[in-house]
Amino acid sequence: MFAITLREFKSLFQSIRAILIIVVLFGVTIGSAKLVSQFKGQLSDLGLGDNAYIIGLMLLLFLASPLFVTSISHSSVNKEIESKTIRFLATKTSRENIIFGKFLGNVSFWVICLTVALLLIVPFSKSFPIVDLIQSIIFVSYFIGLSLFLSTVVNSSAMTMFVGIFISIALPVIGMWSLIWKNVIVDTLSYLTPYYYYTQENTAYTYLVLIHIAVFVIASLMIFKRRDL
Amino acid sequence: MLALRATNLTKQYGNKTVVNQLNLEIKQGVIFGFLGQNGAGKSTFINMITGLVRPTSGTFELLGAPNDSLKDVRTRIGVLPDYSTFYENFTALDHLKYFSKVLGLKTTTDELKQLLRDVQLEDAIDVKTKNYSFGMKKKLGIAQALINRPEILFLDEPTSGVDANSILGIHTLIRKIAADGTTIFLTSHNLDEVEKLCTEIAIMQDGTIQTQGTMEELREQHEKNITVHVKHALLDNDTRQHLQNKLSTLAKDVNVSSTHSTFIVQSEHDIAKINSYLVSQHVNVYRLEVEEASLEEIFLNLGSEIRSA
Numbered sequence: 001m002f003a004i005t006l007r008e009f010k011s012l013f014q015s016i017r018a019i020l021i022i023v024v025l026f027g028v029t030i031g032s033a034k035l036v037s038q039f040k041g042q043l044s045d046l047g048l049g050d051n052a053y054i055i056g057l058m059l060l061l062f063l064a065s066p067l068f069v070t071s072i073s074h075s076s077v078n079k080e081i082e083s084k085t086i087r088f089l090a091t092k093t094s095r096e097n098i099i100f101g102k103f104l105g106n107v108s109f110w111v112i113c114l115t116v117a118l119l120l121i122v123p124f125s126k127s128f129p130i131v132d133l134i135q136s137i138i139f140v141s142y143f144i145g146l147s148l149f150l151s152t153v154v155n156s157s158a159m160t161m162f163v164g165i166f167i168s169i170a171l172p173v174i175g176m177w178s179l180i181w182k183n184v185i186v187d188t189l190s191y192l193t194p195y196y197y198y199t200q201e202n203t204a205y206t207y208l209v210l211i212h213i214a215v216f217v218i219a220s221l222m223i224f225k226r227r228d229l
Numbered sequence: 230m231l232a233l234r235a236t237n238l239t240k241q242y243g244n245k246t247v248v249n250q251l252n253l254e255i256k257q258g259v260i261f262g263f264l265g266q267n268g269a270g271k272s273t274f275i276n277m278i279t280g281l282v283r284p285t286s287g288t289f290e291l292l293g294a295p296n297d298s299l300k301d302v303r304t305r306i307g308v309l310p311d312y313s314t315f316y317e318n319f320t321a322l323d324h325l326k327y328f329s330k331v332l333g334l335k336t337t338t339d340e341l342k343q344l345l346r347d348v349q350l351e352d353a354i355d356v357k358t359k360n361y362s363f364g365m366k367k368k369l370g371i372a373q374a375l376i377n378r379p380e381i382l383f384l385d386e387p388t389s390g391v392d393a394n395s396i397l398g399i400h401t402l403i404r405k406i407a408a409d410g411t412t413i414f415l416t417s418h419n420l421d422e423v424e425k426l427c428t429e430i431a432i433m434q435d436g437t438i439q440t441q442g443t444m445e446e447l448r449e450q451h452e453k454n455i456t457v458h459v460k461h462a463l464l465d466n467d468t469r470q471h472l473q474n475k476l477s478t479l480a481k482d483v484n485v486s487s488t489h490s491t492f493i494v495q496s497e498h499d500i501a502k503i504n505s506y507l508v509s510q511h512v513n514v515y516r517l518e519v520e521e522a523s524l525e526e527i528f529l530n531l532g533s534e535i536r537s538a
Contacts, residue, residue: 003330014318084314088373091279091308092331094300228282 001097001104004089008105012072021068022113025060029117032056033124054125054132057117061136062195066171069110069143070164075157076102076148077220081229082157090229099148099221106144111137135198135206142194142209143168145216152220152227171195231290232257232381232412233278238287240273240436247273249436250287255414255429257380260407262427263416264528270436271416272311275383279308292380304332307379309370309387317359321345321369324358328373336376348372349398364391371399375406382406384415388422400426424524432531439531444524451527454481456520457500459490462513472510479503 012018036055077099080086089098114136122128147164154160175195178186190196194212197205233255240248248270255261265271276282278289280299288295294302315324325341345354348368358366371387387403388396403426407413417423423430424444431441440450457480464472469485476483479499480492494500500519507514522530 003327006330007327084312085316087281087310087313088315088328089331090281091306091310092303092328094303097331226283228276 001093001101004093004098004101005105005108008076008102009108012106012109015072018072018109021072024064025057025068025113025117026120028060029057029120032060033121037124054118054121054129057121058132058136061114061139062198063172065140066143066168067165069106069140070147070150070168071161073106073144073147073151074160074164075151076106077151077224078155078160079151079157081155081227086229095225096221099152099217099224103144103148103217103220106148107137107141110140110144114140131203135203138206138209138213139194139198141213142216145213145220149216149220152223175199230257230293231255232259233289233291233414235274235278235289236287238274238277238289239285240270240277240282241285246436248277248284251433251437253431253438253441255412257412258407258410259429260403260413260415260427262423262430263414263433264420264423264430264524265416265433267418269433271433272385274433275308275385275414275416276310279306279310279383281310304334304377305380307374307377307382309367309374309382309384311385313370315358315361315366315369318357320355320357321350321361321372322354324369324373325376329376332377334377341376344372344375345369347375347402349395364395367391368395368399371402379411381412381414384413386416386418388417388419396422420524420528430524432528434532447524447527448522451522451530453495453530454493454522454526455495455497455500456491456493457503458516458518458520459492459507459514460488460516461490461507462515463487464512468510468512472507472512475506476503479506 033056077086080089086098114133118129118133118136146167147160150160150163150167151157154163171193172195174186174189175193178190178196179199192212194206194209197208200206231254233253235251235253238248238251238253239246247268251270251274263271263274273282277284278291280303284296290296291299292302292305316327319327322338322341322345325336325344326338329336329341342351342354345351348371350365350368350372353361353365358369361369367387367390371384374382374384384403388399391399400422403413403415415423415427427444429441429443430447431438432447433439440447442450464485464487469487472490473483473485476485476490476492479502480494483492484490492503494503497519500517504514504517
């Protein structure tokens with residue numbers, strides 16, 4: 001499994017899209033940290049304190065990470081099925097190892113990116129926001145799990161790109177919409193998105209998103225195990 | 230001990246039955262040839278056995294492990310699947326290193342390079358596979374199937390698209406691997422290849438095995454025409470004419486010349502009868518050669534048997 005994780009991790013760092021995402025992520029993080037540091041006093045008065053340094057990064061993650069994640073992870077399984085490279089793998093290891101390996105490879109990529117992005121804030125905040133790191137990892141893992149699920153369910157990688165972009169736009173919209181407009185359908189849908197849990201006062205809610213991630217990964221595995229390759 | 234046992238193995242795609250209640254037993258240490266026309270179900274059968282495709286019904290045991298416990302034998306089998314491709318930006322060595330890690334092996338780079346030399350890819354070890362020809366990819370496919378020194382090796386069309394010189398090399402390699410005790414299961418459209426390499430052969434049609442056995446057993450079951458060449462003492466014209474007439478009642482396509490005769494019989498008993506007759510006529514036979522039916526003839530005979538049935 002770890003061989004697949006490592007290959008997935010390395011291949012993500014080699015793609016142009018991933019490099020662009022890293023540049024944007026780091027650029028926005030440094031930019032927002034510098035900006036926030038200029039208004040430190042005013043932000044403290046508003047009660048945002050030191051957390052203000054990561055507001056830029058978290059805002060970027062909330063709005064753009066669905067798009068970032070789906071654009072690089074939407075085809076992690078179906079592309080290998082399309083190209084038939086999966087046939088060598090599937091005769092050498094179990095399907096569990098393939099799915100978990102790919103999931104962990106993608107998560108590892110984002111763990112590194114987010115850790116480095118938050119390390120870039122340390123000179124301004126003078127502390128490392130470990131809880132924020134964990135929460136942001138859980139947040140992107142939701143979309144990694146969703147992308148993995150899509151790439152297992154949908155055969156065509158072009159189609160998962162399209163569906164992935166649609167969902168990446170729809171989920172933040174539903175999540176934000178539920179904050180300002182009370183409606184049974186929108187509220188129900190919002191429970192399926194991570195935004196509901198990330199906008200609750202009690203930050204412990206964010207860990208409930210782990211259940212969504214587990215559901216996505218287990219569902220991907222069950223579908224993949226039944227597929228003819 | 231059996232390397233493989235399939236019991237009523239069936240695969241259906243919608244209404245189409247590709248493999249139909251197939252039963253097969255393969256002993257360890259044999260080179261088993263699986264023949265059949267396109268669409269006969271050969272590749273689907275291999276894909277089911279190697280875990281790429283789920284059987285619709287039926288069971289199998291691979292190296293003693295049942296089909297729902299394939300996890301336990303993955304490191305003991307090698308597979309060259311049909312229609313498979315490599316990661317374009319990986320070199321041959323990168324592939325072998327990766328697959329070796331996936332299998333959990335501790336293979337050294339030198340061992341992997343030796344494997345690539347064995348399949349005649351020594352000049353392309355560090356070339357990315359996007360620059361490989363079809364034949365080179367086949368060779369790499371064989372190399373990756375051998376990383377773990379498998380107990381059973383599945384080769385689906387190992388020489389299709391490979392140049393003649395390389396085919397000889399691959400045949401030598403297959404014989405060497407088999408001599409080391411590995412069971413080899415290969416499919417091929419090249420009947421000559423199967424006849425030369427395989428110790429046991431099965432012919433598949435419409436999803437079922439039509440016949441199975443050693444080459445000798447297949448000849449006994451399906452040989453229809455046996456060509457016999459006889460070298461004999463010089464015959465005068467009268468004797469020659471007499472033999473021509475008499476042999477024509479026992480054999481087909483009789484051609485008696487002054488020193489050589491050729492004829493086609495239906496069974497080995499007819500050869501004995503003709504030989505006795507020649508002896509009774511005081512014809513000195515110097516040499517009697519029986520031209521055995523090739524696998525191609527058996528394959529064609531079987532096809533016509535099935536059609537007429």
